[in-house]
Amino acid sequence: MQTLPFHPRGFRSCAKNVGIRDESLDFTVIASDVPASAAAMFTQNRFCGAAIPVGREHVANGRLQAFVINSKNANVATGEQGIRNIREVVRLVGEELGIAPEDILPSSTGVIGWQLPMEKLRASIRGFSAEMQPGCLHVSARAIMTTDTRPKMRARKIGNAVLVGIAKGVGMIEPNMATMLSYFMTDARIEPDQLQACLKEAVDLSFNMLSVDTDTSTSDTVAIMANGLAGDVNMIEFRQALCKMAVELTKDLASDGEGATKLIEVTVDEASSFGQAKRIAKSIVNSPLVKTAVFGADPNWGRIAMAIGKCSEQEEIDPEKVTIAFGDIVVYRGEPVEHVSLDQLKSYLHHSEIEIHVSLGLGHEQATVWGCDLTYEYVRINGEYTS
């Protein structure tokens, strides 16, 4: 099992199988030995999971001491009973660890519309505090997986402090002001307001630039705890490190997108605003016709033009000013570039990372987004998810 090279001080965790759907890891708790500064961002989906309002309430004062996360069941569209269930999970975990329930942020991910199996959860939570250990966040990274094929995790030192991030999510990914599940733990000392600002900046440039299938999860959560045990850090370095780690985890998620065989990175520049660059880049990375062409290595670059042009409601595009390139191969510059070798383009499209670059010729802003191809395997995975 892949591990992490270093760990932040004062965090312990445990991950186990409580039998929610099968015998894989489906439950994890990550706790700090001392109360930590905290920040979080959540899905904007109106049919959000029962854990979301509870987590939002608990992080409001900028302080948390633990995350509790179950996979395989999202506890979404479960009405009042769903809320009562997740509150009970939080209370039991708190009693077991000696932490106030208000200092615990819960998350659930998995199938929508089923109640949590409370008997199994109660039985498993009883006595689990004896299993909490330092240095095993890599097991938590596995326990939060659903259809992921591999865990996503990163560790980095900033001065004397350590920052670790874990993430999951390979489908239903079109984050809207938040993301799939991702958790960051650091022993740096950072005030809650600063932490929230750092997290928002990192999320806006990473997870919010990711799409797998245009579907927005009901459970998206990204949260961070900073327990201060390593003292102060250089905040410029910390912000850069958090941003960089979030982008790396985002690319990990995109390349493990359901059924994905290729990572797609789309950069739109010379836009009149960041918003315009992002909308057009998302339109390209989300287009099923672009995604299937990348999968099939079909040099059908006209679909990029289509995806740029369909953003017509908000955008003033001038096709004569547009340039379209795949890697170094420019295919369109106001009109089709003559003598482009479709064979060369086809061979480029066989790479595992495809870069699409569009210049709009309108201004000076740019955005980069990530996604993946659309494959037979995406259809198979999602045609038989609950069956």
Place this chain on the structure above:
Amino acid sequence: MQTLPFHPRGFRSCAKNVGIRDESLDFTVIASDVPASAAAMFTQNRFCGAAIPVGREHVANGRLQAFVINSKNANVATGEQGIRNIREVVRLVGEELGIAPEDILPSSTGVIGWQLPMEKLRASIRGFSAEMQPGCLHVSARAIMTTDTRPKMRARKIGNAVLVGIAKGVGMIEPNMATMLSYFMTDARIEPDQLQACLKEAVDLSFNMLSVDTDTSTSDTVAIMANGLAGDVNMIEFRQALCKMAVELTKDLASDGEGATKLIEVTVDEASSFGQAKRIAKSIVNSPLVKTAVFGADPNWGRIAMAIGKCSEQEEIDPEKVTIAFGDIVVYRGEPVEHVSLDQLKSYLHHSEIEIHVSLGLGHEQATVWGCDLTYEYVRINGEYTS
């Protein structure tokens, strides 16, 4: 070959192969013996085909006498040369038929980014007027096909008049104020203003309610000619007939969607506005996760909740007021309906037409949209389109 039961007076047509890409029908002209009232709606895609501005210009005065349509090449993203080419096609067709170029509406559909093969077109247009015949609009319905597996056409009598409609389009379908290619011909006498109003009403309730893959074609055009040879009609009957025919053609297009095995009809009612009902219905019918679940007959109804909830930016949804049903099977009414048989739901999902019904509990407006499932075949068709 399927034919039409009756034909409007005074329309002649010819359809042939000019060798644009292969040996199938790829070129058709439909002309009225006399100038006709006319109306049209076009794609809002900014990267629109060269034919679009020319057609828009020619229909502006409410009068047309012919449609000329080629398939297999969309003449999109082809710069100034593309415009010069389509103007030449229109001029040559006009000379051949003795019709002013300004009374001809051109359309092109097919691959994006390639110039029209003008030598072949010039050779084929020369002398084709001798091939124009009445009663063969069903051959035109074939000539406009690209990846369609069957032609779409309808005929209907309104009093003494006849209305015929043909349509094509099975991918890149998320019309935006217009539609894929569709043409209506009638011998009823109708003023241009009235005709435009009828067409807009019909399109808004039919083609604009259709999605195959959220991608908006660069060539969408719907147009109608009314040559008046049958005299006046009851306009209420005509409007109803045009709407009904447009909805039928829309359902034909949806069930022939690229790779589709099932037609999906989504109705959202009890909405606070038509716009809200339409946005939520489209969010459901466009969700890749809903589309793959329908394909796999996976009773994963939670994805409907997800797709409703993800319209969070514009919508005030209250999950407690929402009802979700598949056909007669209610699965969610503010919370999961107990004792729903997932086996019964699974067996319903094996039908070839799936009805999803959502009530929002907010108001009195409703909308119905159409789409299709997402299958291995969609991925295959679009992974190797140009190769």
